[in-house]
Amino acid sequence: MEPGLVGPGPYRATRLWNEIIELFRAGMPLRKHRCRFKSYERCFKASEAVDCLHELLGSNQNFGPEVTRNQTVKLLKKFLKNHVIEDIKGRWGKEDFQDDGHLYRFPPSSPLKPYPKKTSYGKEVIKFPDWNEPKAGTSQEHIPVKSVAMNSEMWYKRHSIAIGEVPGCKLVFRRELTQTNIEEIWKSMTLSRLQKVLGLDSLDEVLDTKLVNSKHIIQNAYNVNKQGIVTLEDKSKELPHWILSAMKCLANWPSCSDLKQPTYSGFERDVFKTIVDYFGQMKEPLLTFHFFDVFVSVLGLLQKHSKAVEALQISCLLLPPENRKRLQLLVRMMARISFNKDLPPLSESVRTRTLMVQAFSRCILCSKDEMDLDELLAAKLVSFLMDNYQEILSVPSALKSSVEEHVVHLQTVQIKYAGADTDATFPPPSFCHQISTDEFEYQRATGSQEPLAALLEEIATNKEISVKDKKKKLKQFQKSYPEVYRVRFPTPETEAVLFPEKTKQKPPVLMWALKKPFQPFHRTRSFRM
Secondary structure, three states, X not given: OOOOOOOOOOOHHHHHHHHHHHHHHHHOOOEEEEEOOEEEEEEEEHHHHHHHHHHHHHHOOOOOOOOOHHHHHHHHHHHHHOOOOEEOOOOOOOOOOOOOOOXXXXXXXXXXXXXXXXXXXXXXXXOOOOOOOOOOOOOOOOOEOOOOOOOHHHHHHHOOOOOOOOOXXXXXXXXXXXXXXXXXXXXXXXXXXXXXXXXXXXXXXXXXXXXXXXXXXXXXXXXXXXXOOEOOOOHHHOXXXXXXXXXXXXXXXXXXXXXXXXXXOOHHHHHHHHHHHHHHOOOOOOOOOOOHHHHHHHHHHOOOHHHHHHHHHHHHHOOOHHHHHHHHHHHHHHHHHHHOOXXXXXXXXOOHHHHHHHHHHHHHOOOOOOOOOHHHHHHHHHHHHHHOHHHHOOOOHHHHHHHHHHHHHHOOOEEEEOOOOOOOOOOOOOXXXXXXXXXXXXXXXXXXXXXXXHHHHHHHHOOOOOHHHHHHHHHHHHHHOHHHHHHHOOXXXXXXXXXXXXXXXXXXOOHHHHHOOOOOOOOOOOOOO
């Protein structure tokens, strides 16, 4: 079985678990071994299993070469607990696997996990502001944007196209957007973009959209300092000063500004242990339990660098501001420590970068229900975060610009042409509320009757334009807005009133014609002399 990239989507952790088991069962060499004067067929040593699985994980694009031997041993412990393997006496269920010479074998039954029956989150209807019906609890008074002053001459200049080629259109008036409206737009467009980047038909299986707080998104997007770090409104949620000082000390080593220079050997290790202990005692990871499936899905995009960065940018924008700030400070410190050659080694046996991943992976990403691949998945994500933290933990500029342009667009009076979508630059969110055809036709017919009727009346009563121009404009208006025109001119007679026929004067009779009637020409023969 060839290893393949498991892409984004629901149950990605379960799919990865099943794939690793199938690859391990297919690739693990089985031989005859002796133990205590007895031979056992089709089994393997524990150390051989570690060698095989470690090589398999390192070459698998879903995990990569950064998987350590220690992490492989932990995964084999879970294999033993879940009866993926058993010892030669058929015992399993405990995590007492060691990297030694004990013998193990595969059980005859299939150890693959069934896909969990997840309670569907359901689709939360997130719709853009309804301009006709104000929300409950808000003012019932519509506050229209100042209308455009448009006389008949301006209208004609805008629509001076050959008759019959002017598409039907209407004026769309907007009312003032409330803060709640803007929050809904941010949430809707953010989730819509995330769904598109992940390539999913729906976010329902990886995210409960009801748990996404639109206020968090806006605060993360706008309340930032010059370094791009979130500024918190509630100062009680800030990191303690002593932890910040310790993080700055290691991140800026040896230029410690808040602490005095160490006076004993191993000072930097004690500072590091203090930071690890603080983040290790958190009850919930920084990426939160709610968003675990989203971030696991993003791991399926790591082969497509730009998409993975954008997906993580948007996903991190959903976090509570205090979590986002702690994540920014922690990952920045981890990256600086990893590349700081002046910092003494923080471990005798583990490389600094690997130590960073092992020490902080669990406080960044883990599931609420203990899952078997948590540690490997978290290590993969944290490694990618460290390498690209400046991009990932910045505000996605493309999304921010799109939302701001859309808000301005909604606050602007527009002319909508039939067959044209003025919102074409913004992909329609999958959470929009669909209306019936009858309701759409009613809104289309009644939305701009008054301004169009006033415009028609101005054309009809304008005495400064010639009769020829007036007829041309009226005919053009009738072609574009037949319903409005029919209301004003229900019969041809009402239209004819605008153009009264002039009395034709008969030409004067010439007096000489009465005195001398016309004499026909008589041809006569001519004689030549």
